[in-house]
Amino acid sequence: xxxxxxxxxxxxxxxxxxxxxxxxxxxxxxxxxxxxxxxxxxxxxxxxxxxxxxxxxxxxxxxxxxxxxxxxxxxxxxxxxxxxxxxxxxxxxxxxxxxxxxxxxxxxxxxxxxxxxxxxxxxxxxxxxxxxxxxxxxxxxxxxxxxxxxxxxxxxxxxxxxxxxxxxxxxxxxxxxxxxxxxxxxxxxxxxxxxxxxxxxxxxxxxxxxxxxxxxxxxxxxxxxxxxxxxxxxxxxxxxxxxxxxxxxxxxxxxxxxxxxxxxxxxxxxxxxxxxxxxxxxxxxxxxxxxxxxxxxxxxxxxxxxxxxxxxxxxxxxxxxxxxxxxxxxxxxxxxxxxxxxxxxxxxxxxxxxxxxxxxxxxxxxxxxxxxxxxxxxxxxxxxxxxxxxxxxxxxxxxxxxxxxxxxxxxxxxxxxxxxxxxxxxxxxxxxxxxxxxxxxxxxxxxxxxxxxxxxxxxxxxxxxxxx
Numbered sequence: 001x002x003x004x005x006x007x008x009x010x011x012x013x014x015x016x017x018x019x020x021x022x023x024x025x026x027x028x029x030x031x032x033x034x035x036x037x038x039x040x041x042x043x044x045x046x047x048x049x050x051x052x053x054x055x056x057x058x059x060x061x062x063x064x065x066x067x068x069x070x071x072x073x074x075x076x077x078x079x080x081x082x083x084x085x086x087x088x089x090x091x092x093x094x095x096x097x098x099x100x101x102x103x104x105x106x107x108x109x110x111x112x113x114x115x116x117x118x119x120x121x122x123x124x125x126x127x128x129x130x131x132x133x134x135x136x137x138x139x140x141x142x143x144x145x146x147x148x149x150x151x152x153x154x155x156x157x158x159x160x161x162x163x164x165x166x167x168x169x170x171x172x173x174x175x176x177x178x179x180x181x182x183x184x185x186x187x188x189x190x191x192x193x194x195x196x197x198x199x200x201x202x203x204x205x206x207x208x209x210x211x212x213x214x215x216x217x218x219x220x221x222x223x224x225x226x227x228x229x230x231x232x233x234x235x236x237x238x239x240x241x242x243x244x245x246x247x248x249x250x251x252x253x254x255x256x257x258x259x260x261x262x263x264x265x266x267x268x269x270x271x272x273x274x275x276x277x278x279x280x281x282x283x284x285x286x287x288x289x290x291x292x293x294x295x296x297x298x299x300x301x302x303x304x305x306x307x308x309x310x311x312x313x314x315x316x317x318x319x320x321x322x323x324x325x326x327x328x329x330x331x332x333x334x335x336x337x338x339x340x341x342x343x344x345x346x347x348x349x350x351x352x353x354x355x356x357x358x359x360x361x362x363x364x365x366x367x368x369x370x371x372x373x374x375x376x377x378x379x380x381x382x383x384x385x386x387x388x389x390x391x392x393x394x395x396x397x398x399x400x401x402x403x404x405x406x407x408x409x410x411x412x413x414x415x416x417x418x419x420x421x422x423x424x425x426x427x428x429x430x431x432x433x434x435x436x437x438x439x440x441x442x443x444x445x446x447x448x449x450x451x452x453x454x455x456x457x458x459x460x461x462x463x464x465x466x467x468x
Contacts, residue, residue, distance in 0.1 A: 045216045055371045056241045058314065059248060062391055063455075064410050065425065067418035068195065073454055076188040083112055084167040086124065093157040100135060100147045101157060103164065110141035114182050117171045119146060125162035133172060191280075195417055195454040196270045198247055202236035202447040204229040206434035209445065233447055237428075240449045244426075248414060248455035249273045249371070270454050273412070274386065280460035285467045288387055290322040292330070292360065298390075298464060299361035306462040308392035310363045315388030316372035316379070319466065320354070323366055327355045365393075382468075390464035411459050417452040424452040 087106030095102055103121075105111055113119065113134050122129040130153060132146035148158070171180065209229055217231035218224045247270075254260045254269035261268070277283065282301055289295050302308070315323070357365045369388065373379045378386060392411050417424040427450040430437040435445035457463070 045218070048218065054238050054242055055374055055377060056238075056245045058369060058371060059245050059412070059414060059455075062312070062314075062410065063412040063414055065414045065416060066409070067423075067425075068415040068454075069417070069419050072192055072194055073415050073456060074190060074192040075456065075458065076190050077459060079187040079189060082167060084165060085109055085111065086163070086165045088121075088164040088166055090157070090159060090164060093153065094155060096136075096145065099151065099154040100145055101153075102143055102145050103166065104143050105141065106163070111137055111144050112141070112184060113137055113144050113166075113168060114171075114180060114184075116173055116177075116180065117168045119166050120169050121146065121158070122165045123159050123162055124165055126160070128158050128160070130158040131169075193415075193454040193456060194253075194267065194270050195415065195452045196247065196251065196268070197450065197452045198240075198243055200236060200240040200243065200449040202233045204232065204434075204445055206432075206443045206445070209434050236447070237449065244451055244453065246371070246377075247272065248453070251275070271457070272455060273389070273457060274465060276455075276457035276460045277389065277463045277465040280457075281463040281465060282461070283465045283467060287468065288319045288322045288466060290326050292326065295326075295360055301464075302362060302462070306392065306459055308362070308394060308462050310365070310393040312391050312393055313364055313366045313388055314369040314372075314391065315366060315466070316369060316386075319387040320366060320368055323358075324354045327358055364390075385468035386465065387468055388466040390466075392459065392462040409456070409458065411457070411462065413456050413458075415454050415456055424450065426451050 085105065087109075088103045089106070090104070091102040093099075093101050115134055115137060117134045118131065119134060120129070120131055130148055130150060132148040134144055135147050136145040138144065148154075150158075152158075211228070213228050215228075216224060217228060249272050251270050251272040252275045253271055254264060254266060256266050271279070282298075282305070284298065289298060302311075313319075313323070355366065357363065371377055372386060372388065394411065427448075429448050430445060431448065432440050432442050432445040434443065437445055
């Protein structure tokens with residue numbers, strides 16, 4: 001009989017985050033009522049029921065942090081070496097002479113073919129194809145003329161219906177002809193991001209700092225003691241660390257007429273990882289790829305992009321299980337009595353039901369991404385759900401304006417504002433008259449946090465975003 005998890009009691013989504021330090025934040029005052037004549041047994045140490053609650057680890061593993069001294073970060077990415085045009089329409093065969101045909105570019109495309117270049121033409125709806133030589137190109141690049149090599153096409157077009165794809169595969173000249181007319185200049189795609197300023201603050205009064213509690217608190221970075229404000233300050237710092245990473249993943253540019261533009265200005269916002277992939281990369285939608293055929297579609301797309309040999313899949317729990325089940329299904333142990341890999345068949349052996357990597361055209365390494373599983377963040381979302389992201393491993397060569405030369409940079413890297421006089425990578429300062437500060441008349445301590453940074457997603461065409 002199949003079972004299922006009950007919906008109640010469910011996941012607590014409000015563990016601690018309120019502006020004031022109250023007994024109800026973490027402990028029930030009715031459970032620890034010391035006005036009662038019977039003293040209960042108490043555990044002084046706070047139990048860490050949610051484990052490590054921070055999610056800031058993704059960018060630390062896959063990116064570098066590099067200083068930047070400008071309000072705007074720009075970089076150039078190489079264009080394609082070869083050009084293929086699709087959606088071409090064509091005129092009657094025999095125009096302008098026997099065995100020739102005129103092709104018209106689709107939409108706003110401009111032809112960069114040159115006279116005497118040889119082209120391969122392929123129907124987009126049938127098995128028809130042909131090879132020819134370019135005899136003319138319109139001055140505005142909207143049309144070009146092809147003379148076919150096959151005399152079967154002197155009066156009959158190789159294409160009967162639909163549109164055509166064309167690409168150049170070489171050139172051919174007669175003896176004594178002049179050289180190639182015109183040349184092709186390399187075209188770079190220019191991308192840019194803007195650093196954003198991120199801030200947070202923790203505040204506690206001097207009296208509360210002098211108040212000791214009976215609960216020994218602890219936090220993820222090892223801070224312990226009986227002073228509650230110590231825990232609150234460290235949790236603010238950890239939360240700010242998470243914000244720094246989530247801003248680089250989630251943020252979007254501000255559109256000119258949006259409400260945010262009216263508040264922050266039209267130059268606000270910045271492009272995070274997800275937006276960069278949706279804008280310039282590859283998006284898988286409609287459920288997780290869970291068969292080899294579906295992963296073959298991804299491999300075929302990567303072939304058409306940068307063909308990076310090694311890639312890392314950062315996925316949520318559901319996607320991770322789907323990949324495990326897909327790979328396990330390739331094992332024929334249950335049918336033919338054989339099994340891939342080495343197994344000791346020891347009765348005390350722990351069975352591993354998961355996979356960390358596989359090879360299918362390229363090497364894929366799988367890693368769980370806590371951010372996508374966290375119940376208080378992206379875990380369990382319906383609208384805008386993301387199940388994982390594929391990130392290429394390795395580096396790209398880009399021109400660094402700070403260093404003044406070409407540098408190797410990871411596909412993902414964070415640029416933070418810094419100069420000889422100011423470093424805004426992670427700033428923190430204390431204001432008040434308590435906690436060691438003596439620069440204000442306020443009987444309190446304020447701890448301020450600030451960073452100014454942006455995420456550079458190089459070669460986004462090599463990334464894949466998996467949406468639900």
